[in-house]
Amino acid sequence: MHDIGHLLVPGDDAGHGRTGAAAVRELLGTRVARLVEPHVVAKRYLAATDSQHAAKLSASSRRTLVSQGGPMTSTEAVAFEADPEFAAALALRRADDAGKVVGLAVAPLEFWRPVIERVAAAQPRM
Ligand SMILES: [Fe+2]
Numbered sequence: 001m002h003d004i005g006h007l008l009v010p011g012d013d014a015g016h017g018r019t020g021a022a023a024v025r026e027l028l029g030t031r032v033a034r035l036v037e038p039h040v041v042a043k044r045y046l047a048a049t050d051s052q053h054a055a056k057l058s059a060s061s062r063r064t065l066v067s068q069g070g071p072m073t074s075t076e077a078v079a080f081e082a083d084p085e086f087a088a089a090l091a092l093r094r095a096d097d098a099g100k101v102v103g104l105a106v107a108p109l110e111f112w113r114p115v116i117e118r119v120a121a122a123q124p125r126m
Helices: 004-008 016-028 030-036 039-049 051-055 059-067 074-081 086-098 109-121
Strands: none
Touching: 004 016, 016 030, 016 039, 016 109, 030 086, 039 051, 039 059, 039 074, 039 086, 074 086
16 A cells, blocks of 8 residues: 555655655554655665665665655654654554565555555544
8 A cells, every 4th residue: 555656746756755644544443544745765774774674775766765855864864753653654664675586475455455454444444
């Protein structure tokens, strides 16, 4: 779900986290949106603080990192570390990057439908 913003606004590498968060908020809730939005920020954080992680970024991620603001400054990193969803955002980002392996065998999208439906069903409706 975290990269749905790429499908909704093609080419907006810097804004796809915000676009995706806005798109999933009503269906999947605030917490999912709060994790979708900062996955770009988490990439910038890891690029600044984890040289091993940064070295493993895909070619595409390295290219888009520039348009997303580049590695965080130390001031930005300290502010991000104070985010209540900091650890979860980093976990999502690491999973995102770990999945960027050409030819990796993964479950089809349909495999995740029951999980998405359970999360959606648990959200309060207005
Ligand atoms: Fe992304």
